[in-house]
Amino acid sequence: MALTFELDPAVTPALRDGVLTLWADVSNAGGSVGFVPPVTADDIRPELLRHLTAMAEGRTRLLVGRDETGAVAATAFITHNTHRLMRHWVWLYTVMVHPGHQGRGYGRDLLAAAERAVSGWDGIQAIRLTCRGGTGLERFYASCGYKEVGRVPGAIRVAPGDDRDDITMLLPLL
Template sequence: MALTFVLDPAVTPEVRDGLLDLWTDVSNAGGAVGFVAPVDREVIRPELLKHFTAMSEGRARLLAGFDEEGQVAAAAFLTFNTHRLMTHWVWLYTVMVHPKHQGRGYGRDLLAAAADAARTLDGIEAIRLTCRGGLGLERFYGSCGYKEVGRIPDAIRVAPGDDRDDIFMLLPLT
């Protein structure tokens, strides 16, 4: 069964809690979404609130994927550039599919929905994202049309002695 993607869903308590649970579960399953396991909802909450603040200020948009039960199963944030020379592309942040839904093509569906959403935004010609090296994420994003455009070796410290590359990827929309 496919997910239903919604750009800018109402942030109800259910959506807020669903995003907290999603982000926590993805992090604890080893997902590269800004945290290293183990984490709990209270560690994630301040970061989610930063995303909500950006949304309320018009600097970011939420794309959420809902499963057949109406639960948040996937999400990503499209964030606008504020620099006047870079307003023609958006960042894609915190790309997540719940572990229980992985392996069904929902990640590809999420990225396709993000590209479709970005195409509806005035003047947006590309999406940029970064991903953590060492997990094969660049191959996944590459298979979805993104091109690696830069890499900073050992920029992400997952743990002492475990540094990963910060990989920059770009998806032209035109």
């Protein structure tokens, strides 16, 4: 069954806890969403609170995918670029699909929902995101229409002696 996507859902305790659980589960499965395993919900909570604050201030928007039970199964945060010369594109970050739902095309569905969400925004011509090298994510994003437009070798230190590239991907909307 397909996920149901919602942009800017009401931030309830259930949504907050669902995103927190998703983030911990994705991180502990090896997902490259800002943490390395093992992590707990308490480790992630401060970062989620920063995201929720940015949402409350209108700087960030949340796209949520729910499974057939209503559980949070996928998320992506969308941020407008505030630099006056770069307001024609948005950032997509903390892109997650629950490990139990991977392999079903939900990642593609999430990216397509993000594209639909921002394509109607005034003046937005592209979506940018970054991903951690060494995981194959750049191939996945490329298969969804994103193009690699930049790479900083060794910019992400996952562990001592394990540095990964920081890869910037772009999806033109025009």
